Amino acid sequence: MTNQLDIVFGALADPTRRAVVEQLTLGPAAVSALHDGHDMALPTFLKHLKVLEESGLVSSTKKGRVRTVHIEAAPLRVMDDWLKRQKDMWEGRLDRLARLAEALNEEDST
Amino acid sequence: MTNQLDIVFGALADPTRRAVVEQLTLGPAAVSALHDGHDMALPTFLKHLKVLEESGLVSSTKKGRVRTVHIEAAPLRVMDDWLKRQKDMWEGRLDRLARLAEALNEEDST
Numbered sequence: 224m225t226n227q228l229d230i231v232f233g234a235l236a237d238p239t240r241r242a243v244v245e246q247l248t249l250g251p252a253a254v255s256a257l258h259d260g261h262d263m264a265l266p267t268f269l270k271h272l273k274v275l276e277e278s279g280l281v282s283s284t285k286k287g288r289v290r291t292v293h294i295e296a297a298p299l300r301v302m303d304d305w306l307k308r309q310k311d312m313w314e315g316r317l318d319r320l321a322r323l324a325e326a327l328n329e330e331d332s333t
Numbered sequence: 334m335t336n337q338l339d340i341v342f343g344a345l346a347d348p349t350r351r352a353v354v355e356q357l358t359l360g361p362a363a364v365s366a367l368h369d370g371h372d373m374a375l376p377t378f379l380k381h382l383k384v385l386e387e388s389g390l391v392s393s394t395k396k397g398r399v400r401t402v403h404i405e406a407a408p409l410r411v412m413d414d415w416l417k418r419q420k421d422m423w424e425g426r427l428d429r430l431a432r433l434a435e436a437l438n439e440e441d442s443t
Contacts, residue, residue: 226348228345228346228348228351229346229347229348230346232342232343232345232346233342233343233346235338235342236338236339236340236342236343236346237339238336238338238339241338241415244419245418245419245422248419248422248423248426249422249426250426294423296423299416299419299420299423302416303416303420305351306409306412306413306416308355309354309355309358309409310409310413312355312358312359313358313404313406313409316358316359316360
């Protein structure tokens with residue numbers, strides 16, 4: 224039953240991983256530079272990067288000894304689409320309720 | 334370090350819980366009606382509802398023996414705001430890169 228949304232929502236349910244995504248929206252960054260901003264051991268930080276990479280939210284390329292991490296927009300878009308569908312359904316329902324209330328009001332006033 | 338986004342993203346990293354949210358966008362529903370759509374034991378399903386309720390994504394009211402579950406829009410909005418910020422940053426960066434590429438092109442052609 225595990226699907227992409229499970230993995231992407233799960234990947235973002237952590238402040239370190241969200242901070243990495245936030246930082247990468249500004250541009251690609253080397254692993255060492257990303258790690259600098261976080262007060263944790265490198266192996267722990269690398270585990271977070273691995274979760275992000277497995278979720279598809281980031282990808283990385285290695286040149287010499289430097290691994291550079293990039294954000295990938297597609298999983299954010301999948302999540303955004305899901306949220307938008309919920310919002311549309313929810314707002315559609317509120318619109319229907321408003322019309323119903325209006326109709327009842329008109330009925331009352333006749 | 335656990336904050337609302339951790340909890341809300343975590344709550345939605347599960348297909349059963351997302352399905353409940355999807356169903357509730359159509360309107361409030363009794364726990365028994367919500368459970369009907371899911372092929373799992375009631376205690377397991379109630380655990381999922383508890384996670385959703387603790388995240389603030391749903392609330393419930395009890396009248397007699399019937400507990401009715403409602404969606405709460407605020408946590409979805411918090412998540413939507415976070416995603417929108419990332420998208421704005423990301424698209425702002427792409428715009429800057431496009432302008433840079435244009436400037437370099439113009440420089441080349443002079």
